[in-house]
Amino acid sequence: MSTTMYYFSGTGNSFFVAKELKKAFSGAELIPVVQAIQSDLVVTAADTVGFVFPCHGLTIPIPVKILMKKLDATSSDYFFATATRGGSVFRGFSIIDKALRKQGKKLNASFIINMALNDPKLSAFDVPSKEDLQALEEQAVQKIQDIKEIVEQRTTHHDDTAGVTFSTSNLLNWFLERLIPFMTHFISPAVKKYFYIDDKCTGCGTCEKVCPTQKLKMADNKPVWQRNVDCYLCYACLNFCPSKAIQIYSKVWMKSYTTERGRYPHPYVSLKDMAKQKNS
Ligand SMILES: Cc1cc2nc3c(=O)[nH]c(=O)nc-3n(C[C@H](O)[C@H](O)[C@H](O)COP(=O)(O)O)c2cc1C
Structure with missing residues (x-):
């Protein structure tokens, strides 16, 4: 099985996961998303393709969205994605799945890894203690083992993407969970x-x-x-x-x-x- 993983990381959480996954899949190739998207077309010949990135504004980060528009997935037949996050709901796997389905493929497995929050503008942000970091790392390392088994067996698996919700009002949550990803991709870069x-x-x-x-x-x-x-x-x-x-x-x-x-x-x-x- 040949494996290529595209990774994007702002502060190292997703890089840590990508590096550990590379160790888990012998011979896997790790490609930075920001370099891949310099080309108009991103072609991969690997049997298995992975994507590792942080959750940004409840969804996939901007460069991963660009990658999905440029990726030629026709030669590969198993796809998995791993999002690291601070702990909110994640709504981004459907974007990856939709892009793959346009090419007759699908997102076979998707995983969430909760890690330290790197967004100091949020009131929930706190610099994690050594103990917090150790606990998060132990969970991450265990999860990486689970990912390895699932991907090697090429099974279908989708983690629960639920997380904290914003209020007790379902209507408000429904609205915010759509508004925030929209703001992340269309308003923030501007x-x-x-x-x-x-x-x-x-x-x-x-x-x-x-x-x-x-x-x-x-x-x-x-x-x-x-x-x-x-x-x-x-x-x-x-x-x-x-x-x-x-x-x-x-x-x-x-x-x-x-x-x-x-x-x-x-x-x-x-x-x-x-x-x-x-x-x-
Ligand atoms: C702009 C921005 C938006 C974020 N949005 C979310 C979010 O919606 N939900 C969440 O759980 N974490 C969010 N985070 C936290 C990151 O997803 C989390 O800390 C991630 O593990 C960082 O990975 P990295 O170090 O590879 O960049 C956000 C971080 C940034 C910088």
Whole structure:
């Protein structure tokens, strides 16, 4: 069985999972989504194709959506997807399944792995303790073993994607679970003034290194978010900044969401690992 896995990761959770899955499937190839989508057409000859990525706004992240539009899946016959998340409902597997069905294929297996939340603008965000991280890692490693067995046997399996809901009103939940993915894919990349730096910025350039696109460029020793480049909303710049100098500004509430909050990058991931996503 030949296996290719496409991965996208902002702060290392999904990279950790992808790396562990690579170890589990001997000879598997790991391809960064951000590199794959540089081509107009993404062709794979592997028998089994996997996708590993974080949940963003209840759905798949922007680059994975682009990948699904470009992927030629005709030579492969088993597909699985693994979403890492902080814990909300996840509504993105149907997008992958729909794209595959257009080519006469389907998403055979889908998995959810709960990991540390990397979104400091949410009130639920808290920097995880060592014990929390250890517990999450143990669960993740167990889940990776389950994924290995299911994928190797090529069985059909779909994890429950339910998570926390937003309110006790079913109607409101129904509405929000559709509105949030819509905002993630159509509104957020268009937002121009989202990130900003405060006076703690030392000009070290870490943010430019870890940004998986060309969105962030250093100019006069300061990061500048390029207006004509889409942001993938991965929050790598925010979470890896060693001075916590990158902040998110809320246009709605007209205040910073993040100045008082900590940051979360996965404990084992290196800046080099993240930089490799765009430069192999
Ligand atoms: C912009 C953004 C949106 C997110 N949305 C959700 C969400 O809707 N539900 C959830 O459970 N986690 C959400 N998260 C948390 C991530 O899915 C989670 O921390 C993930 O494991 C991060 O993976 P990574 O380190 O590979 O980027 C979001 C994170 C970001 C940056």
